[in-house]
Amino acid sequence: DTAVSQTPKYLVTQMGNDKSIKCEQNLGHDTMYWYKQDSKKFLKIMFSYNNKELIINETVPNRFSPKSPDKAHLNLHINSLELGDSAVYFCASSPGSWGAEAFFGQGTRLTVV
Amino acid sequence: GEDVEQSLFLSVREGDSSVINCTYTDSSSTYLYWYKQEPGAGLQLLTYIFSNMDMKQDQRLTVLLNKKDKHLSLRIADTQTGDSAIYFCAETPTGGGNKLTFGTGTQLKVEL
Numbered sequence: 134d135t136a137v138s139q140t141p142k143y144l145v146t147q148m149g150n151d152k153s154i155k156c157e158q159n160l161g162h163d164t165m166y167w168y169k170q171d172s173k174k175f176l177k178i179m180f181s182y183n184n185k186e187l188i189i190n191e192t193v194p195n196r197f198s199p200k201s202p203d204k205a206h207l208n209l210h211i212n213s214l215e216l217g218d219s220a221v222y223f224c225a226s227s228p229g230s231w232g233a234e235a236f237f238g239q240g241t242r243l244t245v246v
Numbered sequence: 247g248e249d250v251e252q253s254l255f256l257s258v259r260e261g262d263s264s265v266i267n268c269t270y271t272d273s274s275s276t277y278l279y280w281y282k283q284e285p286g287a288g289l290q291l292l293t294y295i296f297s298n299m300d301m302k303q304d305q306r307l308t309v310l311l312n313k314k315d316k317h318l319s320l321r322i323a324d325t326q327t328g329d330s331a332i333y334f335c336a337e338t339p340t341g342g343g344n345k346l347t348f349g350t351g352t353q354l355k356v357e358l
Contacts, residue, residue: 137288168346174332176289176348189345223288235346237288 136160139224139238146214147246154209154241156224162236163229164188165207167199170221170240179222182207211243219245250335250349257355264325266352268318268335275337278311279346280320283332292320292333322354330356 137158146152158165166189167179181189185201196212211218224238250270258264270278279294295302295309295318302309308321318335335349 174283174351176334176351178345178347181345191345225289234291235289237290239286239288 137224137226137236137238139222139241141241142239143242143244145244145246148214148216150214151210151212152214152243153211154222154224154243156207156209156238158205158224158226158236160226160228160236161205162226163204164227165201165204166225166227166235167207167209168223168225168237170223172220176223180207180209214243214245216245219243250337250347252333252335252349252352254350255353255355257357258325260325260327260356260358262325264320264322264329264354264356266320266322266333266335266354268320268349270316270318270335270337270349272337272339272347273313273316274339277338278309278318279336279338280307280309281334281336281348283334283351285331289334325354325356327356327358330354 139156164183166181168176169179170176178191179193180199182201184204198210201207221240221242223240225235227235252268276297280292281289282292283289293304295311306323310319332351332353334351336346
């Protein structure tokens with residue numbers, strides 16, 4: 134069974150559209166994250182949730198809105214997509230408040246055209 | 247600041263040792279990590295070290311930490327073609343809780 138699963142794996146969409154990426158973890162972890170990896174492979178945290186509560190919001194445009202309906206799910210909704218949003222988005226989870234044992238999903242490659 | 251720097255590329259022959267280096271600026275880092283990313287895949291945690299340690303060994307992997315120079319290295323002994331990947335160092339600063347700050351990544355290429 135996949136520990137951290139994201140859907141879809143690939144997403145191609147036009148500028149201005151609204152899209153969502155879903156993430157689920159079956160590890161029983163309390164903390165979930167969204168990271169963005171750009172075309173140069175640079176990884177940066179976007180959001181962190183602990184038990185459905187927002188802990189970290191790293192200067193991400195408010196077009197990005199995470200939603201955590203329960204501690205096993207953290208979805209990412211993006212409004213009014215822009216070309217610069219093209220990237221690979223990774224969901225991750227960890228058992229506690231430390232990133233040490235973070236388990237990552239396979240990533241969602243978003244291409245905005 | 248929270249800059250974490252790595253060299254971009256490293257090429258080694260199969261069977262040789264690889265050493266991937268990382269420098270960081272946040273002296274309050276409490277944990278430092280190495281992650282591996284294979285093509286088209288997510289990140290896999292390889293190992294981590296507490297900031298009060300100098301060295302940690304785990305099978306073919308050896309992590310060295312020079313806290314004075316803020317320098318972290320990952321040595322892979324007997325490098326195999328399956329080790330070809332991007333390697334990221336990362337840190338969790340004191341008070342940073344669950345936020346991982348990643349380095350720029352080093353692309354390791356293992357040649358036959």
